[in-house]
Amino acid sequence: MVVSLLLxxxxxxxxTVLLGGLLGATLVRLGPGFGVDExxxxxxxxxxxxxxxxxxxxxxxxxxxxxxxxxxxLVHGDFGFSRSLNRxxxxxxxERLPLTLVSLGYGVLGGVSAGLALALLTVWxxxxxxxxxxxxxxxxxxxxxxxxxxxxxxxxxAPSRWAIALVVFPHVYRYAKNQLVATSQSPHVVAAQAKGLxxxxxxxxxxxxxxxxxxxALAGISVSLAFGASIxxxxxxxxxxxxxxxxxAALDRDLPLLVTITVLVALMTLVVNGLADLALAxxxxxxxxxx
Amino acid sequence: xxxxxxxxxxxxxxAVVASLGAAYISRSSYSEQFREAISAPPSARFWLGTDELGxxxxxxxxxxxxxxxxxxxxxxxxxxxxxxxxxxxAGYLGGRWERIVTAGVDLFLSLPWLFLLLAVRALLPxxxxxxxxxMITFLLLGCLGWAAPxxxxxxxTRTQVNSDYLVQAAASGVSRWRLFWRHLLPNLRPILLAxxxxxxxxxxLSEANLGLLGLGVSEPLPSWGALLRELENYSAVxxxxxxxxxxxxxxxxxxxLQLLLRTEESAxx
Numbered sequence: 315m316v317v318s319l320l321l322x323x324x325x326x327x328x329x330t331v332l333l334g335g336l337l338g339a340t341l342v343r344l345g346p347g348f349g350v351d352e353x354x355x356x357x358x359x360x361x362x363x364x365x366x367x368x369x370x371x372x373x374x375x376x377x378x379x380x381x382x383x384x385x386x387x388l389v390h391g392d393f394g395f396s397r398s399l400n401r402x403x404x405x406x407x408x409e410r411l412p413l414t415l416v417s418l419g420y421g422v423l424g425g426v427s428a429g430l431a432l433a434l435l436t437v438w439x440x441x442x443x444x445x446x447x448x449x450x451x452x453x454x455x456x457x458x459x460x461x462x463x464x465x466x467x468x469x470x471x472a473p474s475r476w477a478i479a480l481v482v483f484p485h486v487y488r489y490a491k492n493q494l495v496a497t498s499q500s501p502h503v504v505a506a507q508a509k510g511l512x513x514x515x516x517x518x519x520x521x522x523x524x525x526x527x528x529x530x531a532l533a534g535i536s537v538s539l540a541f542g543a544s545i546x547x548x549x550x551x552x553x554x555x556x557x558x559x560x561x562x563a564a565l566d567r568d569l570p571l572l573v574t575i576t577v578l579v580a581l582m583t584l585v586v587n588g589l590a591d592l593a594l595a596x597x598x599x600x601x602x603x604x605x
Numbered sequence: 606x607x608x609x610x611x612x613x614x615x616x617x618x619x620a621v622v623a624s625l626g627a628a629y630i631s632r633s634s635y636s637e638q639f640r641e642a643i644s645a646p647p648s649a650r651f652w653l654g655t656d657e658l659g660x661x662x663x664x665x666x667x668x669x670x671x672x673x674x675x676x677x678x679x680x681x682x683x684x685x686x687x688x689x690x691x692x693x694x695a696g697y698l699g700g701r702w703e704r705i706v707t708a709g710v711d712l713f714l715s716l717p718w719l720f721l722l723l724a725v726r727a728l729l730p731x732x733x734x735x736x737x738x739x740m741i742t743f744l745l746l747g748c749l750g751w752a753a754p755x756x757x758x759x760x761x762t763r764t765q766v767n768s769d770y771l772v773q774a775a776a777s778g779v780s781r782w783r784l785f786w787r788h789l790l791p792n793l794r795p796i797l798l799a800x801x802x803x804x805x806x807x808x809x810l811s812e813a814n815l816g817l818l819g820l821g822v823s824e825p826l827p828s829w830g831a832l833l834r835e836l837e838n839y840s841a842v843x844x845x846x847x848x849x850x851x852x853x854x855x856x857x858x859x860x861x862l863q864l865l866l867r868t869e870e871s872a873x874x
Contacts, residue, residue, distance in 0.1 A: 326711065333712050457859035459810045461817035462852050465836050542717040546814050550837070560720060561818055564727040572727055576720045584715045 319595045323588035330584055331388070334577040336381060393574045398566035403574050406559060414548070414555035418540045421478025426536055428479065429486025430529065437494045438517050445491070452484035461546035474551035481543040482536045490529055497525045527594045534587030541579050613861035620858055624674055627667035635668040636660065636825040646845065653847050656835065660825075666851055669827035673809055674858070676743040681804035683747030685754055689797055692755035696762025697785055706759065713752035719814060721749055726820050735826035742821050742828075746808045754800035761796040765789055806862045813855060829855045 359367075387394065393403035432448040455463065460481050467477040497503065498521045506520045544557035552558075556575060563572040606614075623630060632650075633639075639651075639659040647654045653662035695706035713721075722745060729741050765771060766789070774788055809829070815821035816830015817837075824831065832851035835841070842848050 326708075329708060330712055330715060334716075453860055453863065454856065456863060457806075457810075457856045458852075459813040459817070459833070459855070461814050462833065462836070462855075469839055469842070538715070538717050542719040545719045545723065546818060549818055560723055564723040564818075564820060565731070567727050567731065569724075569727060572724050576716060576724045579720055580712075580716045583717065587715070 319592060323584075323591065327581065327584050327588065330580055331577070332385070334580055337573075340381075388574075388577070393578075394570040396563070396568055396571040398563065398568040398571070403571050406571070407556065407575070407578070410554055410556050410559050413553065414544055414557060417475040417478060417548075417553065417555060418537065418544065420475040421540050421543075422482055422533075422536045424476060424479030425482025425540070426486050426532065429483045429532075430490050432487050433490035433494055434517065434522065436491055437498050437521065438513060448487060448491075452487045455480050456484040456488075459546070460543040461550055464547040464550035467547075468551050474547050474553050477547045477551070478540050478543050481547075482539050485539060486532055486536060489532060490525075493525045493528050494521055497521045500524075527597050530590050530593050530597070533590040534583065537586040538583045541583060610864055610867070613864040616857060617861050617865070620670060620854070621674055624667055624671035627664065627671055631661060631664035631667055633661040633664045635665045635827050637664075644845075647847055653850050654845060662847070662850070665827040665832060666854065669829055669832045669851065670854065670858075672739060672822060672826065672828040673812060673830075673855075676739060677746075677805050677808040677812065678801075680743040680747035680750070680808045681801050683744070684750035684804055684808075685797055685801045687748065687751040688754035688758055688800060689793070691751060692758030693762050693785075693790070693793065695755070696759040697766060697789065699763075699766070703759065706755070710752045710756050710759075713749075714756070718749075718811065722746070722811065722815060723818075723820065725749060726815070731820070733823065735823050738821070738823040739826060739828070742812060742815060743808070746811055750804055750808065750811075754804065757800060758793065758796055761793055762789065765792050802862070802866055806859045806866070809855070809859055809862075 384394075391404060393407065395401070396403050396406060399406060429452075432452075436445040436448055460477070463480050464474060464477050467474055498517075503516060503520050506516045511520075541557075544555060545561055546557075547553070548555045548557035549561045556579070560572055560575045563569075563575065627635075637660065639645075639655060639661070641659075642651065642655050643659040644657050645651055645655045645659075651661050651663065653666060656662055656665070691706055692710075695703045725745055726741075729745070730737075733741065771784065771788060774784055779788070812821055812828060813830040813833055816828055817833045819834070821830040822828040829851055833855075835848055836852060
């Protein structure tokens with residue numbers, strides 16, 4: 315089962331690269347500035363040199379050939395050249411990706427931990443109005459655009475990575491709370507409570523453990539959310555990461571750079587989703603064989 | 606409907622009516638510049654003061670609310686129609702078509718929303734007239750936001766297709782088109798409505814993010830996103846806290862929509 319899931323994930327990732335590459339190549343091909351080379355304006359170049367430049371560019375007129383070269387380049391780690399920053403895309407990514415990944419790591423971990431902890435606390439502490447503060451906080455974070463959350467962090471001088479956590483937190487909290495409440499009302503939990511097991515033991519072993527596989531699925535969603543939030547947050551907080559790079563590429567209409575970033579981010583999201591699915595499948599098969 | 610939801614409905618109603626009656630409530634237009642009152646504080650004439658170009662902030666807030674509150678539902682309608690056609694057809698036809706649509710939806714959903722918006726927005730002209738920028742922004746939201754609703758509509762259609770009444774209608778010789786339009790579509794209405802309402806706050810927030818990044822509605826036309834750009838000037842916000850009015854209104858309206866959504870989500874489908 316795990317092997318078939320692995321194969322399915324690999325097929326999905328391959329399909330994404332191919333379709334994402336096609337979409338990317340088409341966008342680059344249709345985008346403004348394609349087929350224009352400013353070297354042609356260089357008066358020092360003679361007619362032969364200008365002809366050679368035109369011939370080089372003419373190769374890209376065939377969209378199928380262009381797509382093939384684009385995909386082959388991606389596979390070989392050649393992500394193209396940024397026209398606006400006049401540097402290879404791979405160099406730009408190598409500079410900025412680590413910073414974004416660290417921010418994302420902190421943000422996702424912080425958001426997921428806070429969401430899960432508050433959801434557990436809400437389910438455990440059943441007093442009326444116990445979920446008032448977390449519900450208000452999650453509602454507020456859900457209703458504020460990531461850019462506004464980033465502005466608040468900028469004003470108070472807090473690290474921007476925690477702004478990502480605030481974007482992730484409400485989604486995790488609401489989903490986890492619903493899952494945990496549903497599990498806490500199931501017959502086996504009522505039976506465990508009737509037998510006199512302690513509140514924490516019931517919560518941990520009989521409510522959280524059965525709901526854990528469903529909660530693991532949140533990892534993939536959280537990464538996707540965090541990547542999306544990284545653009546406004548990095549722009550507002552002036553963090554030199556991939557989100558800010560994507561924004562600059564959009565403003566400069568540097569499509570090769572923007573499309574490559576988008577395809578890479580999609581790939582990373584798919585890999586994390588695949589890992590979450592794999593963890594879920596392994597958990598299920600282990601539980602089944604134990605039973 | 607609970608008391609909280611009734612309250613949310615009233616607030617939303619007030620916001621919509623105020624934005625529609627902007628011309629009557631505010632004495633100035635959103636683009637009129639009062640050179641004698643540049644960066645003026647709130648007064649009886651300018652309830653929220655004026656910006657650095659001398660424009661009435663209250664008038665801009667009302668007109669901006671109109672742009673965001675009317676066009677987000679329009680974009681949501683477009684995305685729900687696209688999702689209904691794609692997801693509904695996939696669920697109804699099944700087989701290869703369903704597999705292709707599911708793969709397409711997975712691909713779309715694996716692309717983080719803002720990255721996708723940015724990539725496609727960059728393809729379109731950036732220096733356009735304000736009205737054109739509004740159209741581009743919300744058409745983009747509508748055309749790219751179909752994937753998540755399509756997945757749910759496909760699943761809902763699949764459930765309906767296997768239900769007894771449709772099997773019986775098909776066995777009675779009702780044509781496929783008639784089955785789809787007369788029997789299936791009316792029963793999908795609750796799902797379509799729920800997806801529409803779920804999309805509205807998502808699109809309002811997306812427009813706000815795009816606007817703050819300078820890729821949304823262009824000046825001088827106001828929208829919530831464009832109005833939020835003023836907040837980047839931290840020292841000015843500290844001196845003039847009323848500049849926070851668009852952010853506060855945005856959070857209140859989206860919170861109200863989410864409160865109402867709880868009814869939509871719990872509605873039987």
